[in-house]
Amino acid sequence: GAGVSQSPSNKVTEKGKDVELRCDPISGHTALYWYRQRLGQGLEFLIYFQGNSAPDKSGLPSDRFSAERTGESVSTLTIQRTQQEDSAVYLCASSSTGIEPISGYGYTFGSGTRLTVV
Amino acid sequence: QKEVEQNSGPLSVPEGAIASLNCTYSDRGSQSFFWYRQYSGKSPELIMFIYSNGDKEDGRFTAQLNKASQYVSLLIRDSQPSDSATYLCAYPSGGSYIPTFGRGTSLIVHP
Numbered sequence: 001g002a003g004v005s006q007s008p009s010n011k012v013t014e015k016g017k018d019v020e021l022r023c024d025p026i027s028g029h030t031a032l033y034w035y036r037q038r039l040g041q042g043l044e045f046l047i048y049f050q051g052n053s054a055p056d057k058s059g060l061p062s063d064r065f066s067a068e069r070t071g072e073s074v075s076t077l078t079i080q081r082t083q084q085e086d087s088a089v090y091l092c093a094s095s096s097t098g099i100e101p102i103s104g105y106g107y108t109f110g111s112g113t114r115l116t117v118v
Numbered sequence: 119q120k121e122v123e124q125n126s127g128p129l130s131v132p133e134g135a136i137a138s139l140n141c142t143y144s145d146r147g148s149q150s151f152f153w154y155r156q157y158s159g160k161s162p163e164l165i166m167f168i169y170s171n172g173d174k175e176d177g178r179f180t181a182q183l184n185k186a187s188q189y190v191s192l193l194i195r196d197s198q199p200s201d202s203a204t205y206l207c208a209y210p211s212g213g214s215y216i217p218t219f220g221r222g223t224s225l226i227v228h229p
Contacts, residue, residue: 042221091161106152106164107217
C-alpha cells in the first residue's frame with residue numbers, strides 16, 4: 001500500500017484479556033519497528049524486524065509481549081493478559097532498509113493503535 | 119548509553135518569528151539524524167533529515183548538524199500557528215539500526 005497501515009485504530013479491552021495488533025508496512029520495506037507511546041511521553045522502542053533475520057526484541061517490556069513477522073510482510077504484536085499500564089498508542093514504522101539510514105528515507109509511521117485497558 | 123536529549127518545552131514563539139529547536143546526542147558514531155513533527159493525537163511524520171555537518175534547508179525548515187559538539191538543530195522560519203506540534207529528534211545510533219527518539223519539544227506558535 002501507499003503507507004503503513006495499522007489495525008485496529010482503537011481497541012478497548014478488559015484487564016487480563018489478550019490483544020493482537022496488526023501492522024502492514026509499505027511494500028518493499030524490509031525493516032519494521034514497533035514503538036509504544038504512553039500519553040504525554042516519548043517513543044519507547046519495542047521490537048525490530050529486518051528481512052528474514054532474527055528480530056531484535058530488546059525493547060519488549062515483559063514476556064507478555066510478543067511479535068511476529070513473516071518475511072517482509074505483515075507483523076502482529078500480541079499482548080497477553082493485558083494490564084492497565086499497557087494502555088498506550090502502539091506505533092508501527094517501516095523503512096526501506098535498516099542498514100543505510102543515510103539514504104534519508106527515514107521511518108514512515110502508521111497511524112497507530114490506541115489501546116485502552118479497563 | 120544511547121541518549122537523545124531535548125528540552126520538552128513548551129517553546130512559545132509569535133507568528134512570523136524563527137523557532138529554534140535543539141537536540142543533543144551521545145553517540146559520536148551516529149551518521150544521520152531525523153526530525154519528526156507530531157501533531158497532538160497523530161503519528162510522527164518525517165520533515166527533515168541531515169547527515170553532513172552544516173546546514174540543510176528545505177523551504178521554511180533548516181536543519182543544522184554539528185558532529186563535533188554532538189548537537190542537531192531545527193530552525194523554522196516565519197513560524198505559523200500550523201507549526202504548533204511536538205518536534206522529535208531521532209537517529210540510528212552507531213552499531214544499531216534502531217532509531218532512538220528524543221522525548222520531543224512542544225512548539226506553540228501564537229498569532
